[in-house]
Amino acid sequence: MQDTTTFKLIERISTLLRSEERKKYAAIGLHPIHVQVLDYLANCNHHSDTPAAVTEYFGLTKGTVSQSLQVLERKGYIDKNQDSEDGRVIHLALSVRGEKLLNEIQSLDVFSQAEEALTSQDFSTIGEALKTTLLALQKANDAKSFGVCHTCINFDEEDNHYLCNLTQLPLSRSDANKICREHILAEVE
Ligand code: SF4
Numbered sequence: 347m348q349d350t351t352t353f354k355l356i357e358r359i360s361t362l363l364r365s366e367e368r369k370k371y372a373a374i375g376l377h378p379i380h381v382q383v384l385d386y387l388a389n390c391n392h393h394s395d396t397p398a399a400v401t402e403y404f405g406l407t408k409g410t411v412s413q414s415l416q417v418l419e420r421k422g423y424i425d426k427n428q429d430s431e432d433g434r435v436i437h438l439a440l441s442v443r444g445e446k447l448l449n450e451i452q453s454l455d456v457f458s459q460a461e462e463a464l465t466s467q468d469f470s471t472i473g474e475a476l477k478t479t480l481l482a483l484q485k486a487n488d489a490k491s492f493g494v495c496h497t498c499i500n501f502d503e504e505d506n507h508y509l510c511n512l513t514q515l516p517l518s519r520s521d522a523n524k525i526c527r528e529h530i531l532a533e534v535e
Contacts, residue, residue: 355476359483363483374447379414383404386403388448400415497529
């Protein structure tokens with residue numbers, strides 16, 4: 347399998363997971379970055395639990411991080427404590443509420459469901475594993491596959507002419523290589 351295909355599969359798995367995250371976090375009034383900051387704070391040491399370190403870790407602007415920290419503090423997910431030796435330094439820590447939240451949401455349901463579908467299978471290539479992973483995640487997430495047209499169950503080819511059986515419209519060669527929201531995978535290769 348070509349590297350570009352592998353890259354695209356990884357990209358699509360990543361997009362699907364980000365979308366799943368966004369939905370899940372939006373339901374509790376948070377953005378993915380808020381949860382990522384909580385996760386970072388749950389895992390960083392005492393030298394790394396400052397707003398400056400969070401900014402550095404995520405490569406975001408001070409303003410963006412500051413806003414995220416304000417949201418997390420307002421919602422009671424983090425506590426701010428002054429350094430015992432240097433009053434100018436603030437340490438951030440998960441509150442009990444923050445720890446509870448992180449434990450509850452860390453395991454994305456969609457992943458557990460997809461894992462069940464994958465555990466019994468053997469893969470000979472990374473591409474095959476990624477493709478099956480993507481399909482399992484899409485199924486668990488009830489998501490559209492957005493697959494490439496020529497791999498769709500409704501794709502028809504005759505004498506180098508292409509047709510979509512769903513719409514009964516002709517497809518160009520270029521159309522055949524584009525992704526489609528109505529795509530249904532013809533078969534797992
Ligand atoms: S439904 Fe979409 S992906 Fe499937 S053949 Fe028609 S245009 Fe292509």
